[in-house]
Amino acid sequence: MIEPDFLHTTRTAYDVWAARYAELFANGLEDFPLDRAMLGAFAAFVRADGGGPVADLGCGPGHVTSLLDSLGLDVSGIDLSPEMISIARTARPDLRFEVGSMTALDIGDGTLSGATARYSIIHTPPEHLPRVCAEFRRVLAPGGHLLVSFQAHDDPSELAESFDHKVALAYRWSPDRVADLLTATGFTEKARLVRAPMEDERQFPHAHLLLTRT
Ligand SMILES: C[S@@+](CC[C@H](N)C(=O)[O-])C[C@H]1O[C@@H](n2cnc3c(N)ncnc32)[C@H](O)[C@@H]1O
Numbered sequence: 428m429i430e431p432d433f434l435h436t437t438r439t440a441y442d443v444w445a446a447r448y449a450e451l452f453a454n455g456l457e458d459f460p461l462d463r464a465m466l467g468a469f470a471a472f473v474r475a476d477g478g479g480p481v482a483d484l485g486c487g488p489g490h491v492t493s494l495l496d497s498l499g500l501d502v503s504g505i506d507l508s509p510e511m512i513s514i515a516r517t518a519r520p521d522l523r524f525e526v527g528s529m530t531a532l533d534i535g536d537g538t539l540s541g542a543t544a545r546y547s548i549i550h551t552p553p554e555h556l557p558r559v560c561a562e563f564r565r566v567l568a569p570g571g572h573l574l575v576s577f578q579a580h581d582d583p584s585e586l587a588e589s590f591d592h593k594v595a596l597a598y599r600w601s602p603d604r605v606a607d608l609l610t611a612t613g614f615t616e617k618a619r620l621v622r623a624p625m626e627d628e629r630q631f632p633h634a635h636l637l638l639t640r641t
Pocket residue numbers: 434437438441452484485486487488491505506507508511527528529530544545546547548550551
């Protein structure tokens with residue numbers, strides 16, 4: 428299958444940035460209590476339903492994968508960038524990390540109890556987002572949990588607005604429109620958190636959507 432250009436561009440950009448990105452998050456999510464709260468809620472729902480495999484999709488250097496492991500989840504990480512995966516494997520040789528794309532996951536149908544996609548849909552052009560959402564649904568078991576996080580904008584008439592992210596062209600999304608798309612794909616929204624930017628972040632709100640696969 429021919430790979431869309433945006434995957435090649437995103438992979439190449441993150442391969443170059445991987446070491447620096449890992450340094451930026453050397454403290455994990457210590458400075459992001461609201462993000463940790465949503466990840467904690469996600470983990471609690473997965474555990475309450477009996478645990479089971481979880482994938483951190485677009486895991487980058489693996490700091491969130493590591494946090495989810497500390498919260499008692501059976502988690503593995505997947506990322507487009509081989510450099511990111513190499514850094515993640517070095518940091519946590521005891522966890523599973525694989526190169527892969529959310530547009531076509533090498534994961535069986537209905538095999539996951541949970542999935543996170545933390546700031547990893549932001550480089551997906553809007554016309555490709557339905558395919559990614561369909562992959563989220565395909566790999567999750569009925570009742571499985573999904574946490575999607577992204578830079579947001581507040582104009583629901585537009586699904587996405589592009590912005591000049593320092594690594595690669597990126598899109599910030601309308602939380603309402605992403606929730607509508609996921610609902611139409613086969614998810615029920617459980618909760619959402621839209622927070623103000625932290626110091627050092629761009630002046631955009633940040634959205635965290637927690638959903639359950641129907
Ligand atoms: C902004 S970083 C986020 C990393 C990490 N999830 C975090 O919260 O810090 C975006 C990551 O998503 C990955 N990514 C982008 N598009 C992807 C795709 N289609 N499939 C898998 N990973 C992807 C990039 O390689 C990069 O590591």
